[in-house]
Amino acid sequence: SAVISQKPSRDICQRGTSLTIQCQVDSQVTMMFWYRQQPGQSLTLIATANQGSEATYESGFVIDKFPISRPNLTFSTLTVSNMSPEDSSIYLCSVSDRDDGYTFGSGTRLTVV
């Protein structure tokens, strides 16, 4: 199955700043997915990132707040912009692995103070 390297693993950020999270996959994948997991909650899909086109955002998530880049088939970034304490969550990237379902990165634990 695909192996995903996600970084940073955690960060503490000041409100009003931005953080960029990176995901590197060891194989080429068509779609990458970005999720948020708020404390004690399940995973909520933020957006789907395709190479060469704009990301598709889910209801409640907007590009100005969560800009995504997908420059090639093995890499994507998610930026959390103008952060507030409500953005404190775990952010996860995921890829669809045809033989083994969907694989997740190790997650980025973000705390906004």
Add this chain to the structure above:
Amino acid sequence: QKEVEQNSGPLSVPEGAIASLNCTYSDRGSQSFFWYRQYSGKSPELIMFIYSNGDKEDGRFTAQLNKASQYVSLLIRDSQPSDSATYLCAVTGGGYNKLIFGAGTRLAVHP
């Protein structure tokens, strides 16, 4: 109505017993169904996926799918304390085959 529903638990079972986890989904067009296990502070780990009606077994785990009833379940036989975790049901939906997760069921296996 939530797209994927699970009982949040906690579901408490004694060691060696069968744990039964249930999930219902609303989108009849869903094609693929997944069970993930998530330990506290860790990312979700795929346990099983199932595409066709019926049962699929893998070691101590059995996934059951009934598309007519829009119901998927996970049975864990011979439950162990190490199985204590949150179990997430997920189904594919939407044009991009995105995964939609249920709220998760906390399982506690006590010695």
